[in-house]
Amino acid sequence: MxxxxxxxxxxxxxxxxxxxxxxxxxxxxxxxxxxxxxxxxxxxxxxxxxxxxxxxxxxxxxxxxxxxxxxxxxxxxxxxxxxxxxxxxxxxxxxxxxxxLINRLSGTLVLQQGGIPMPKTRVTECSQRAFDAIREFGSAILKPLYSTKARGMLILGQKDSDEEVKSQLEEYRQTNSIFYIQQALDLKGRDLGMVFLGGEYLCTYARVAEAGAWNTTIQSGGRYELFEPGAELIELGHRAQACFNLSFTTVDIALTDEGPVVFEVSAFGGFKGALDGCGVDAAxxxxxxxxxxxxxxxxxxxxxxxxx
Structure with a gap:
């Protein structure tokens, strides 16, 4: 032993x-x-x-x-x-x-500097500029700089009036010093978790959203499924995780009409998706x-x- x-x-x-x-x-x-x-x-x-x-x-x-x-x-x-x-x-x-990777902005900047495709993102302390970005994007997600599993995130879209958007921004500002705004994309109810161990590809699972949920997290009723990515998608995940030199991680990827984008790279990665979705004992x-x-x-x- x-x-x-x-x-x-x-x-x-x-x-x-x-x-x-x-x-x-x-x-x-x-x-x-x-x-x-x-x-x-x-x-x-x-x-x-x-x-x-x-x-x-x-x-x-x-x-x-x-x-x-x-x-x-x-x-x-x-x-x-x-x-x-x-x-x-x-x-x-x-x-x-x-x-x-603890601070969302820090991780985003590393990915940006690494040339990794991501959703359109704006970061500002100004409420008016945040409002303008939301209206430009049509539908946007406010993401706290410190959060995981979609906790504290707020989606604002075309169905909200100007007054409603401004009111929600002001309420959000009470607990967040900065606005991190990301364009909401049509994920078609699914995104991917690509798992890497020691920088090497291990497996990929899909998170499938519950009907009516805007995010795919298991906490919101999502479920895991096996996904078999092509070589180009694996290469994208490999480039994203390589920006950080992690021992074990999961790269969150979405497939959009404009091509794949990376949401984030996890500081710690998860075992449940690999096990339930792929049958892989990542632990x-x-x-x-x-x-x-x-x-x-x-x-x-x-x-x-x-x-x-």
């Missing part, structure tokens, strides 16, 4: 967190799940503690879920985990890679990948010691 001690950062009791811990435990006999709200960084002793356990003693740490809901404080949690990397504990995905594949990478790190360290 592999004796590596790999910890999992996640939400205790949540399926995706527990199944990854299960897969790692099956191969190593070691199990440790850490909730970031319980973690303490002790800079005076160079330790990262959680309920009496020093995370700097791990052979590796995988981040499945760093917080239940994204917020600016989520970025602070990643900064704390960067301390582990500084003392030599591998983190999956690397903290620098994850940090680019097991990820565990194997992590253990192989940790073994490679050990070999590299031995080589460096021998060189001296």
């Amino acid at each position: 592999n004796k590596s001690r790999i910890g999992v950062v996640g939400i205790p009791g949540k399926w995706s967190t527990e199944v990854l811990a299960d897969r790692l435990e099956a191969q190593t006999g070691f199990r440790a799940v850490f909730d970031m709200k319980d973690v303490e960084l002790r800079l005076d002793s160079n330790k990262l503690m959680c309920n009496g356990f020093d995370l700097t003693q791990l052979d590796g740490l995988v981040v499945k879920k760093i917080s239940e809901i994204y917020a600016p404080g989520t970025e602070d949690r990643i900064h704390m985990l960067a301390h582990l990397e500084a003392v030599g504990v591998p983190v999956f995905s690397p903290t620098q890679s994850m940090s680019k 097991s594949a990820y565990a194997n990948y992590i253990l192989a990478e940790v073994a490679n790190c050990r070999e590299s360290d031995r080589g460096a010691v021998n060189d001296h």
Whole structure:
């Protein structure tokens, strides 16, 4: 049995967190799940503690879920985990890679600079310019900079009067300092999750919306189905995820009349779509990948010691 001690950062009791811990435990006999709200960084002793356990003693740490809901404080949690990397504990995905994707605007800019096709997007603090963009797009989605699974998103369209749009913008502004506005596209009730492990393509599932729902999330009644993409679509997903150097991720892609577009790249990726839609145990594949990478790190360290 592999004796590596790999910890999992996640939400205790949540399926995706527990199944990854299960897969790692099956191969190593070691199990440790850490909730970031319980973690303490002790800079005076160079330790990262959680309920009496020093995370700097791990052979590796995988981040499945760093917080239940994204917020600016989520970025602070990643900064704390960067301390582990500084003392030599591998983190999956690397903290620098994850940090680019907590804030929606940051991730969007990386994709834009990488030449990845995306829906038309406007970002502004000005209510009038936000109103003008919505009217230009015809139908638009307001997306909070910190959110996942369509939480907090608001769709405004042609059926809304000018007064209704302005009123909703002002209400939205009460909890959001900036307007991130994306043109609403005709997804024909479906978008795709393309899964990558260590930069290599694993599988693709479709999220199919429930009748009447404007988004395809499972929380809104959507379901998973198998999807077989062509080589060009896989290449698009590969280019999108390559902008971030993630250990495991899902690229959200939509097929439109104007061609495929990328909505976002996930900082952590999900296991459920791969399992239910494609029959692929992504958690097991990820565990194997992590253990192989940790073994490679050990070999590299031995080589460096021998060189001296």
